[in-house]
Amino acid sequence: MNSGAHEEPLGDVVRQLAAIAAIRRRLVRRLPQGLGNGSAVLAALAHCGETRLQELAHHMDCDLSVVSRQVAHLEQQGAVTRRANPEDRRSSLVSITPQGRALVDDLVRIHVGLIGAATADWTPQELTTLTTLLERLQGGLSRRAHTAEPGDDAPGRAATGGSPTSLARPARDGAHA
Numbered sequence: 001m002n003s004g005a006h007e008e009p010l011g012d013v014v015r016q017l018a019a020i021a022a023i024r025r026r027l028v029r030r031l032p033q034g035l036g037n038g039s040a041v042l043a044a045l046a047h048c049g050e051t052r053l054q055e056l057a058h059h060m061d062c063d064l065s066v067v068s069r070q071v072a073h074l075e076q077q078g079a080v081t082r083r084a085n086p087e088d089r090r091s092s093l094v095s096i097t098p099q100g101r102a103l104v105d106d107l108v109r110i111h112v113g114l115i116g117a118a119t120a121d122w123t124p125q126e127l128t129t130l131t132t133l134l135e136r137l138q139g140g141l142s143r144r145a146h147t148a149e150p151g152d153d154a155p156g157r158a159a160t161g162g163s164p165t166s167l168a169r170p171a172r173d174g175a176h177a
């Protein structure tokens with residue numbers, strides 16, 4: 001496929017990902033116990049284990065000040081603990097508590113339920129295909145994020161710095177993006 005043939009389907013992918021992200025933000029606001037964005041910190045700590053705040057921010061690809069505020073909020077709730085780093089007293093180590101792990105388990109259950117309800121009429125093969133394609137997209141985006149700045153070689157940009165392709169095309173066939 002040449003880049004012109006990719007342009008419309010890629011625009012469709014971007015619009016669908018943006019729509020899913022908007023829905024996810026609405027759902028995160030409805031999470032129990034006012035976790036909001038703190039759920040991402042809990043999930044990262046459940047995955048990584050005890051870690052330095054700086055490393056947690058790096059893992060989440062977030063600004064240290066944002067992660068620090070979220071950790072402070074979660075610490076007040078008893079979902080995480082923070083202790084001085086014995087190897088470097090200037091930094092602290094953050095870990096998830098049993099209460100925080102229970103919250104992560106609840107969040108996983110909630111998310112699985114939401115995705116399960118949204119895909120109830122899908123076949124197992126369709127779910128496997130979606131998972132495979134999402135893993136492939138995530139891997140490609142991750143590699144790109146570590147090698148270039150957004151917009152470098154973007155479709156729709158001329159080598160001389162032309163404007164990006166519009167993403168504001170109306171949805172087709174009654175689909176909403």
